[in-house]
Amino acid sequence: QTKAMTPPQVAARKGGTPLVCLTAYTTPMARLVDKHCDIALVGDSVGMVLHGLPSTLGVSLDMMILHGKAVRRGLEQALMVVDMPFGSYEEGPEQAFRNAARMVAETGCAAVKLEGSETMAQTIRFLTGRGIPVMAHVGLTPQAVNAFGGYGVQGRGEAGGRVLADAAAVAQAGAFSVVLEKVPEALARRITQEIAIPTIGIGASPACDGQVLVVDDMLGMFTDFRPKFVKRYGELGEAADAAIAAYAQEVRERRFPAAQHVFADAAMAVTGEKS
Numbered sequence: 001q002t003k004a005m006t007p008p009q010v011a012a013r014k015g016g017t018p019l020v021c022l023t024a025y026t027t028p029m030a031r032l033v034d035k036h037c038d039i040a041l042v043g044d045s046v047g048m049v050l051h052g053l054p055s056t057l058g059v060s061l062d063m064m065i066l067h068g069k070a071v072r073r074g075l076e077q078a079l080m081v082v083d084m085p086f087g088s089y090e091e092g093p094e095q096a097f098r099n100a101a102r103m104v105a106e107t108g109c110a111a112v113k114l115e116g117s118e119t120m121a122q123t124i125r126f127l128t129g130r131g132i133p134v135m136a137h138v139g140l141t142p143q144a145v146n147a148f149g150g151y152g153v154q155g156r157g158e159a160g161g162r163v164l165a166d167a168a169a170v171a172q173a174g175a176f177s178v179v180l181e182k183v184p185e186a187l188a189r190r191i192t193q194e195i196a197i198p199t200i201g202i203g204a205s206p207a208c209d210g211q212v213l214v215v216d217d218m219l220g221m222f223t224d225f226r227p228k229f230v231k232r233y234g235e236l237g238e239a240a241d242a243a244i245a246a247y248a249q250e251v252r253e254r255r256f257p258a259a260q261h262v263f264a265d266a267a268m269a270v271t272g273e274k275s
């Protein structure tokens, strides 16, 4: 694990070659992400993407730890970051540290991510000051879906100042990078210029210092909704649908299994002479 990307190395990429980040929730996907990306994020999007939950609000610390352990086994080079789920850090610095420490100890992740505005600055300082690097997340923060009343673009017009203040506060508090979700390009550019840590955008334009997507979204594997900011680099959902349909048909027609999938035992051959 010595050759793995570290939080300080990520921070040092400010303004340089864009940081490449994808989510991963399982060992095999982590292996693929590890090959090509700088950062593997075990996002709480796992609740919606793999568990069929209606939002990320029902995701537990235990779920994140389970997926974190699986992802850890698939990584060698990428920096592993795990999302702190809703309810596991908002009470205050002590609660956040207790749960983040458990996350680090049990999964082997190098950093945690938490959604947070200026309100979380004190908590971010508390964690970073005690050996737990923090990636922050501002703009559209999905755990606040009820407060926002949906998943709309954040920081348009006057509201941009709020998001800028949030980004500046988490940077000041010691976060090593910040996810900027679903904000207008001009705001993303301004934030990226004004804060000292890398911005990692999702629906936040190419002006950011890096990009992140939910891997199942960009693979066309999770298709419940299709946000404007997702580019489909694959159609794995369609490929899986076609493969499963073909299997079902061949089983029903007794075309699968075929001869090459079958184990012979001459001694038991019903038609042959028994020796």
Ligand code: KIV
Binding pocket: 023, 041, 042, 043, 044, 045, 046, 083, 137, 179, 202, 212, 213, 214
């Ligand atoms: O949970 C998640 O996948 C995330 C990324 C989209 C940034 O927080």
Ligand code: NA
Binding pocket: 043, 044, 045, 083
């Ligand atoms: Na998340």
